[in-house]
Amino acid sequence: MPSRARPESPLESFSCTSERHSASGQVARKTAKTDRPRPDAHVWYADGDIVIIAQETVFRVHKSVVARHSKALECMFQPISWGGQADLTNTFDGLPTVRVTDTAYDFKHFLLVVYDGFPRDKDPHTVVDFGVFAAWLRIGHRYRVPSFVIEGLRGFRSIFPMDLDTWDKHRFDGKFLHPRVVFDNTNAIEAVNAIRLAGKVHLLPGALYMCAQLRPSTLLAGTTRADGTPEKLGAADLLLCFEMKERLRKAEARIAVQWAAQDHVESRCKNFGDHCDRTRHELLKEACRNIHNNLRGDPLHGGVITRLHEVDDGWQLCSHCHDAMTWEVRGLRRALWNKLPVYAGVEADIRNWGKSTQGY
Ligand SMILES: [Zn+2]
Structure with a gap:
């Protein structure tokens, strides 16, 4: 020994x-x-x-x-x-x-696993920082060590999944909350660079979406890794982020208008349409009240679509209308999710987008 x-x-x-x-x-x-x-x-x-x-x-x-x-x-x-x-x-x-x-940080995390094994193998409840997943991915890719690439990607998949259900499962109000993976939204810049390096484009839509939610000043200045190494997006990815933000803003507004324009009354409405229809319009008015905040180009969290998703909170709808509306909003979010590979410019390179993949 x-x-x-x-x-x-x-x-x-x-x-x-x-x-x-x-x-x-x-x-x-x-x-x-x-x-x-x-x-x-x-x-x-x-x-x-x-x-x-x-x-x-x-x-x-x-x-x-x-x-x-x-x-x-x-x-x-x-x-x-x-x-x-x-x-x-x-x-x-x-x-x-x-x-x-x-970097010393990357190589140390490689050597620690060489001698002690991956933390998850010893204790499945171990909490791992994003920076460690990124280090495993970079080192695994550079020195062609498949097990490190696989383990690094496992962490990345938890944060940037291909399916909306997994995305929603570990997010609250736009923040990533996972019992075993620590990630701050600003880490998305390092994530995009590591993903580009390893050529794992199926992770890009989620990572670029997170980057698009950062302030332009943060995107331009860049961030630092866990070990202090500066990280900035390349010019092409920076442009992609700004364009994605613009497309998300437009999509969000378009979807809200589409939803409002539907003069749809659930045929099984227990209130015979009347009261529920009024509630529906009230709901939309409420979502549009703070239009500046609700159309901020983050339609998956806290935008108009998500506000409509909060139909549970005290809105007086009959159960049939409530269910129909919930399905409708879910469909709108899913349609938007399906567009993310297009917004990230990688739709031709990704197969099975929307499919659930095992993460950490
Ligand atoms: Zn109803």
Whole structure:
């Protein structure tokens, strides 16, 4: 069993000034002599035989344990003279070093799973932060580790499902609330970038919808990852978000007008139409009273359509009219949901939109 222990003299022996290429083809950042890489407090095995450096963090691990998960990493662990990236000259504690271009946060969450397994396997109730799912997805994609891609996507699917029922199940007033997944709406920017990187376009409609709900100032300035890495949308995705917002605003207004224009009286109405029809118009008036707020381009939460969905709250409708109206509103929301791949520009690339998929 590998043993974890703090190093005795970790810093003095390290100096790396060379420039190398990572598995992804990116150029590794040149490390200045003043950089002081620090051993990670958790991923440091005293009997490890290689040192991996990500940003300013150093991980001491076992080549054979890590390489078992990824052929790409196995190749990187070969000495430079053999075509790999293990530097036998600039050692750390006498061990060969490999510098990766990933963030320390991402690589640490990869290594933690390499040694300890996925949290869900040990305890199905473990709460996982979105940033960890994103790290698994990025690392899994870069080093071609299918299990990490699958687990990362499992978390993403919980947040950005393909079906409206799952979307509704974990949202309250536009906020994502899940017993085992922590996600803030501003994480949607990082999500879009990770989804683009991994090429999982079926997650884009939901992620772009969430981005479209952020303030333009937030979209333009970007956000930061859990480890402080800045995240911004690319110009094309930024434009897509603004266009999507515009289309959502228009769709919301169009649907409200369509709903109002239907002079529909439920044939089985217990009040013979009269009272229920009046209530229906009152309901629409109420939804339109604060039109600025209710037509804010967020028709799935809190807009006119959702207000109409709140028909339960004290509105005096007979049970038949109530059921008919609930179905009607549900149909309007579903029709809008079905349009999201079009708004996200990926309708040609997605099959089975609307189908329930298993998340976290
Ligand atoms: Zn009625």
